[in-house]
Amino acid sequence: MAVIHELDSHMADLIAAGEVVERPSSVCKELVENAIDAGASQITVELENGGITYLRVCDNGCGMAPEDAPIAFRRHATSKIRTREDLSAIGTLGFRGEALAAISAVARVELFTKQTGCMEGVHVSLEGGKMTANEPAGCPDGTTFIIRDLFYNTPARMKFLKKDFTEAGYILSVVEHAAESHPEINFQCIRDGKRVFHAPGNGSLQNAVFSVFGKELSKNLIEMPENTLNGIRVWGYISKPHAPRANRTYQHFFVNGRFIKSKLVQAAMEEAYRNSIITGKFPYGCVCIDLPLGLVDVNVHPAKTEVKFAEEKKVFSAVYAAVKNALAGEENIPEIEAKP
Ligand code: ADP
Ligand code: MG
Numbered sequence: 001m002a003v004i005h006e007l008d009s010h011m012a013d014l015i016a017a018g019e020v021v022e023r024p025s026s027v028c029k030e031l032v033e034n035a036i037d038a039g040a041s042q043i044t045v046e047l048e049n050g051g052i053t054y055l056r057v058c059d060n061g062c063g064m065a066p067e068d069a070p071i072a073f074r075r076h077a078t079s080k081i082r083t084r085e086d087l088s089a090i091g092t093l094g095f096r097g098e099a100l101a102a103i104s105a106v107a108r109v110e111l112f113t114k115q116t117g118c119m120e121g122v123h124v125s126l127e128g129g130k131m132t133a134n135e136p137a138g139c140p141d142g143t144t145f146i147i148r149d150l151f152y153n154t155p156a157r158m159k160f161l162k163k164d165f166t167e168a169g170y171i172l173s174v175v176e177h178a179a180e181s182h183p184e185i186n187f188q189c190i191r192d193g194k195r196v197f198h199a200p201g202n203g204s205l206q207n208a209v210f211s212v213f214g215k216e217l218s219k220n221l222i223e224m225p226e227n228t229l230n231g232i233r234v235w236g237y238i239s240k241p242h243a244p245r246a247n248r249t250y251q252h253f254f255v256n257g258r259f260i261k262s263k264l265v266q267a268a269m270e271e272a273y274r275n276s277i278i279t280g281k282f283p284y285g286c287v288c289i290d291l292p293l294g295l296v297d298v299n300v301h302p303a304k305t306e307v308k309f310a311e312e313k314k315v316f317s318a319v320y321a322a323v324k325n326a327l328a329g330e331e332n333i334p335e336i337e338a339k340p
Pocket of ligand 1: 059
């Protein structure tokens with residue numbers, strides 16, 4: 001007797017959802033990325049109970065047409081890529097067309113959206129992937145998603161969540177990273193009714209970085225002027241050598257406007273500080289890298305925080321050179337004194 005059978009689409013959605021939606025902050029990341037891709041100049045994230053019971057992401061971007069809104073929740077439904085060629089040069093943060101399907105499979109979702117210039121918007125709601133409303137609605141230009149009761153139908157996932165405070169911290173990091181990579185967007189984060197983060201969105205990276213790093217850490221940041229090597233542009237704000245951190249939490253790396261984790265960039269940055277920083281301590285700062293879309297593959301992991309560089313050595317050299325230049329330009333870098 002055959003024992004192999006195809007899972008029904010709901011089961012398939014639930015499993016796929018696990019890859020994209022690990023915790024409330026992953027939901028927030030996907031929704032904020034969509035808002036950025038929609039060309040928003042203002043994005044507000046509101047959360048309660050660590051984003052587990054309530055997460056709202058509101059943008060003033062292009063909005064969706066009433067006929068597109070329900071389709072957006074289908075798996076592999078995207079407006080961002082069409083052909084195989086598109087996949088090798090991804091210029092948007094999203095492209096997999098999976099996030100909304102994944103989120104709506106494991107939560108109660110409400111969407112309000114209106115395109116600029118349209119008289120009327122639309123309200124769509126889903127529960128556990130099933131549509132429960134699709135009706136005209138009066139709403140402002142742009143898009144608002146409200147996600148309630150994440151993982152209400154997947155208790156196994158729920159168990160892996162941390163305390164509300166910790167989950168809220170992860171969400172705040174997502175908003176902060178978005179603000180650093182998009183200084184032209186005004187961001188707000190409201191946690192349990194209190195505003196906990198605000199980035200002005202006036203286009204100044206310095207202001208965005210200040211919002212994220214705060215007064216104390218910002219004091220010891222220097223500008224890393226733009227430096228281009230091998231067609232790779234690197235710039236940002238990095239810490240003075242005499243003010244290192246005990247860990248790497250505040251090393252923030254961005255590639256083409258996307259927050260990434262990268263051992264390569266980390267190594268290049270740290271190598272540039274070598275001999276000017278105490279061993280066992282780490283530099284911090286915001287390192288932005290722009291390179292031709294074809295030289296970086298973001299389709300490595302569903303969460304898209306890991307990327308693959310086509311020419312790693314060139315990226316290493318470009319980051320190293322930019323950091324080194326910035327440090328050389330910084331006067332009065334005190335030498336670390338050898339302890340007698
Ligand atoms: P992807 O971002 O990979 O395309 P998503 O599942 O995140 O996939 O979103 C599906 C589609 O829904 C997007 O391609 C876009 O057309 C639309 N969409 C989602 N969020 C927004 C938003 N905030 N504003 C406008 N359109 C949106
Ligand atoms: Mg998306």
